[in-house]
Amino acid sequence: MTQSENTNRPQSRAVFFDVDDTLYDHLIPFRQALEEVLATSAEFPYPEAYHRMRFYSDKLSAEAGGTPTHGRALEEMRTQRFVLALREFGLELSDTQAAQVQAAYLRRQFDITLFEGARGLIAGLMEQGLTVGIITNGPPEHQMKKITALGLRDLIPPERVFISGAVGITKPDRRLFDHVADKLGLSPANCTYIGDSWRNDIVGALDAGWKVLWFNHRGAEPESAHPMPSQVTNYAEIERELLRSL
Known part of the structure; x- marks a missing residue:
């Protein structure tokens, strides 16, 4: 040519x-996970909390040099983003609770x-x-x-x-x-x-x-x-x- x-x-x-x-709509599984594990009410500021979770997800990913794809680093990033985000809204999560929220969040993402x-x-x-x-x-x-x-x-x-x-x-x-x-x-x-x-x-x-x-x-x-x-x-x-x- x-x-x-x-x-x-x-x-x-x-x-x-x-x-x-x-x-x-990524907010739907986020809200459903919080309701399932933490029994949050209808008055909880889900959109604002979701926004902060996404902020920490991006922040932790950048600090790790890119989103981890497997192993302990991935699990720690996933649970820590919930700990940090929900703390801003008066919810102190234990590591166990954060892992439970993350597990529920993952399940909901396939529906x-x-x-x-x-x-x-x-x-x-x-x-x-x-x-x-x-x-x-x-x-x-x-x-x-x-x-x-x-x-x-x-x-x-x-x-x-x-x-x-x-x-x-x-x-x-x-x-x-x-x-x-x-x-x-x-x-x-x-x-x-x-x-x-x-x-x-x-x-x-x-x-x-x-x-x-x-x-x-x-x-x-x-x-x-x-x-x-x-x-x-x-x-x-x-x-x-x-x-x-x-």
């Missing part, structure tokens, strides 16, 4: 999604459903010929169970699912996004990433030169001086923004 032919060849466009709190409009959007994008995939942090087996529970394994090909624990690079490291683009022969400028976490999703994708939609359905604040991307709060808004940019 000549350089002229390559220049005139249409460039493949791609859309990738985060999983946790982007494809499904999940996609956000309204998510499956239709993904199917529609694929019908238009776009490359659609997933980029998520976590242990491979654990994240694949969520993807299966969401009914996406029959829709998104396995070669377009990138899990940090399998790749060996953790968001927000831009090298994970670089790896995805290189692996699939995509130009970063033609890739769009949709995620909820400023620290993991927005920063990493922007650093890699990707377009970004911040699925900021919990009203979070930016955590760095990166350029502000378009914000969306539901899948109808995601679809409208994608139609403008693709």
